[in-house]
Every structure is written in C-alpha cells, then in structure tokens.
Amino acid sequence: xxxxxTRTFKAPMTFLSRALSTLSFxxxxxxxxxxxxxxTFDDGLNADTQPRARExxxxxxxxxxxxxxxxxxxxxxxxSGTGTGLELIMDWAKAGHxxxxxxxxxxxxxxxxxxxxxxxxxxxxxxxxxxxxxTWVPMLRFPYLKEGDxxxxxxxxxxxxxxxxxxxxxxxxxxxxxxYNQIYAAHSxxxxxxxxxxxxxxxxxxxxxxxxxxxxxxxxxxxxxxMHVMLLHTNEINAAALPDMVAAFRALGWRFxxxxxxxxxxxxxxxxxxxxxxxxxxxxxxxxxxxxxxxYPAEDSVxxxxxxxxxxxxxxxxxx
Ligand SMILES: [Zn+2]
Numbered sequence: 001x002x003x004x005x006t007r008t009f010k011a012p013m014t015f016l017s018r019a020l021s022t023l024s025f026x027x028x029x030x031x032x033x034x035x036x037x038x039x040t041f042d043d044g045l046n047a048d049t050q051p052r053a054r055e056x057x058x059x060x061x062x063x064x065x066x067x068x069x070x071x072x073x074x075x076x077x078x079x080s081g082t083g084t085g086l087e088l089i090m091d092w093a094k095a096g097h098x099x100x101x102x103x104x105x106x107x108x109x110x111x112x113x114x115x116x117x118x119x120x121x122x123x124x125x126x127x128x129x130x131x132x133x134x135t136w137v138p139m140l141r142f143p144y145l146k147e148g149d150x151x152x153x154x155x156x157x158x159x160x161x162x163x164x165x166x167x168x169x170x171x172x173x174x175x176x177x178x179x180y181n182q183i184y185a186a187h188s189x190x191x192x193x194x195x196x197x198x199x200x201x202x203x204x205x206x207x208x209x210x211x212x213x214x215x216x217x218x219x220x221x222x223x224x225x226x227m228h229v230m231l232l233h234t235n236e237i238n239a240a241a242l243p244d245m246v247a248a249f250r251a252l253g254w255r256f257x258x259x260x261x262x263x264x265x266x267x268x269x270x271x272x273x274x275x276x277x278x279x280x281x282x283x284x285x286x287x288x289x290x291x292x293x294x295x296y297p298a299e300d301s302v303x304x305x306x307x308x309x310x311x312x313x314x315x316x317x318x319x320x
Contacts, residue, residue, distance in 0.1 A: 034255040035215055036227045038262035039064075039071045040171065041234045042102055042141055044080030045088055056239035057088040061095050063242035070258035073234065074102035074141035074169065077129055086129065093133040098260055100139040100169050101126040109153055110146035110276045116156040123160075137260065139169035145231070147278035154277040169259075170268055170281040172218065173230040175210040177203070177237065179301040183308055184237040186315035199313050200241045204248050206304065211249070218267075218282045221289060226282075227262035 041060070045053035064071055073092045079102075080086060093099055104125035107114045123140060130136060140161060147168070148154030161168060180203040187196040207230070215225050232238055238245075246256070262268075272284045279287075279298045287294055295303070308314050 034253045035211075035225050036257050036262065037173075037211065037249060037254045038227065038229050038257050038259040039069060039232055040074060040141070040169070040229055040259050041071060041232050041238070042074045042076070043106075043233050043235075044073065044075035044085050044102075045234050046079065046081040047084035047088060048081050052236070053085070053088065056236055057091060057234065059239035060234060060242060061091055061097075063239075063246070064097070065095065067243065067246045067256070069246065069256045070096060070098075070260075072098040072100060072137070072169075072259035074100045074139075075126075075130060076102035076106040076143065077104040077126060078106040082129060089130075089133065093135040096135065098135045098137045098258070099130055099133040100137050100141055101130055101166075102141045103143055104129070106143045108144045108146040109142060109157060110144070110149040110278065112149065116148075116153045119153070119157065120160055123166075138164075138166045139263070140166055141169045142278055145171065145174065145278045145280070146276065149276045151275060154275065158271060167263070168268075169263065170229070170278075171231040172226055172228045172267065172280055172282050173211050173214045174280040174283065174299040175207055175231060176299045176301060176304050177207070177232050177235065179304050180206065181233065181235040181237040183313060183315060184240070185235075187313075188236065190315070192315075195313060196240075198311065199308070200237065200244070202308065202311060202313060203237055203241055204245050206307075207245060208248060208252065210299070211254070214280060214282050217286055217291075221282060221286045221291070222267060226267045227257060227265040229259055229262050229268070 045057050047053040073089060075086070075089050080089060089099060101123060103119075103122040105122045107119065107122055109119045127138070131138070148157060160166070180199060184196055184199045184203065187199060211228065211230065215228065218224070218226050267281055270281060270285060272281070272288050274284050274287050278284065283294060283298045305314070
C-alpha cells in the first residue's frame with residue numbers, strides 16, 4: 001500500500017507538467033550539479049521586548065541582500081507580538097522575502113493539551129494578522145515542526161489546509177540554531193567576544209554537518225538530493241553568522257535558491273504516514289520507510305550540549 005498520497009492543489013497541474021517538473025528535479029539532482037539550499041526564518045523578533053530586535057532584524061536583512069538570497073519568514077505572534085514586531089516583518093516583505101504563517105500562540109499540535117480546533121484557531125489568528133503583507137504566501141510552518149500526535153489531529157489539519165488553500169511548509173534540514181543562539185547570546189551579553197566568536201564557528205560547522213547529514217539521508221530515502229529547505233530563526237546568532245555561513249556553504253558548492261522555488265520540489269508535497277507526525281520531511285520519510293538509528297527528537301540540545309561542553313564553550317551557569 002502506498003504510504004503517502006500526493007496533495008491535491010487548488011489549481012491542479014496537468015499530468016504532463018507534473019511529470020516534467022519531477023523529471024527536471026531528478027535531472028538536476030542526478031547530474032552532479034550543486035546541491036541547492038533555501039533559508040527559512042521562524043518566529044520574528046519583538047522590538048517591544050527585545051531591545052536589540054531592530055538591529056538583529058536589519059543585520060539579517062542586509063546580509064541576505066548582500067548575498068543576493070531571497071528567503072522566507074514565518075512569524076508567530078507569540079514571538080513577534082502584534083505591534084513593532086510586525087513592522088519588522090514588513091521590512092522582510094519590502095525586501096521581497098516571502099511571509100508565511102507560524103500561528104498566533106506557537107503551540108505544538110503534538111501536545112495532548114492542544115486540540116485540533118484550538119490549533120486551527122491559532123492558525124486562523126496568525127492568518128488574520130499576516131495575510132496583509134504584500135509577499136504573503138498561505139503556507140503553514142508548524143511550531144516545533146510537530147504536525148500532530150494522533151492521526152485525527154494530523155489528518156484533520158491536512159484536511160483543513162486543503163479546504164482553506166493552505167500548504168504545509170516543511171523543512172528538509174532541521175538544526176538546533178535556537179540552542180546555539182542561547183549559548184552565543186550568553187557570551188555576547190557578558191562581553192565574552194572571543195567565546196562568542198568560537199560559538200559562531202562551531203555553529204557554522206554544525207549547520208554544514210546537519211546539511212550534509214540530511215542530504216545523505218535524502219539520497220538514501222529519495223534516491224536524489226532535493227532542493228533543501230533549512231530551518232533557522234530570526235535571532236542574534238544568525239544576525240552575526242549569516243555572511244560566514246553563506247560563504248561556507250558556497251565554498252562547498254551549495255547553491256542558494258528561494259524557498260518559493262524549493263517548495264516546488266515534490267518532496268514537500270508528500271503526506272507521510274508517521275506518528276507523531278512532523279520533523280524534517282526527509283527524517284519523517286526515512287522513519288516511514290523503517291530506516292533504523294534515527295534519533296528522536298531529531299534535533300535537540302541534548303545532542304549539542306556535550307559538544308559545546310567539550311569545547312569549553314558553555315557559559316558558566318550551564319557548564320556544570
Ligand atoms: Zn517557532
């Protein structure tokens with residue numbers, strides 16, 4: 001039995017164009033050309049609660065512009081707020097970056113405490129606040145990449161999206177940038193610039209490692225390298241690390257495309273039969289295929305903390 005079905009779009013592609021599109025991905029991925037990567041940034045910054053929000057937001061945008069990269073931002077109102085934080089999102093839209101939905105309350109659909117109707121309410125509230133942006137795209141980035149702990153919630157949300165002209169916005173490359181950000185921010189705040197610089201270096205190595213891991217897993221699972229979508233956040237470490245990070249990926253032959261292009265890869269339209277649902281789409285497909293030795297949660301601080309401790313890069317309070 002087929003493990004997944006292809007999503008039905010509102011404006012369905014013809015069989016021929018779908019076949020050609022799939023063929024072109026297969027050709028691009030098997031022809032030895034560069035691996036492709038797109039950048040997505042979750043959450044949004046809130047200038048009312050984060051004094052340096054404007055500075056970090058501007059740094060991220062100016063780095064993207066310098067690198068000639070078109071990205072996508074997924075604000076959650078719980079993180080951006082509904083005031084100045086949304087003004088910062090407007091800066092993304094004005095720079096041409098797509099804006100999607102990351103819900104109002106940033107609750108996990110995998111939580112037993114969150115019902116399907118409560119989650120739908122979160123999505124609808126996010127939609128109402130975000131759809132006014134000129135580069136708005138009706139795509140949902142699930143908080144924590146959790147797409148439901150039960151078949152009822154997972155399939156109910158898929159049905160809701162299909163009925164409301166929405167698509168899910170999964171990632172192929174998951175990585176713990178939020179954890180590196182916590183460590184980086186602690187050193188930055190206490191004036192330990194040398195340590196912060198070392199964390200930044202370790203962070204870039206971590207992203208390259210995760211990209212290589214998920215690309216390898218994709219080749220195993222899909223038989224090809226897809227157009228990758230990487231999960232990042234609007235945070236301090238990315239404001240500092242983006243130029244070096246982009247240079248490091250380019251030096252290894254990676255080519256950047258916009259998320260709008262990358263989401264055209266058929267892998268992001270798979271409806272994978274796993275529970276709990278979610279995580280990287282490559283990881284979930286590997287799990288559905290029964291590939292063993294997949295760690296869970298796929299990406300978490302428990303894997304990164306020992307690495308940073310061994311490098312003596314944990315801040316005092318958490319180095320015990
Ligand atoms: Zn988030």
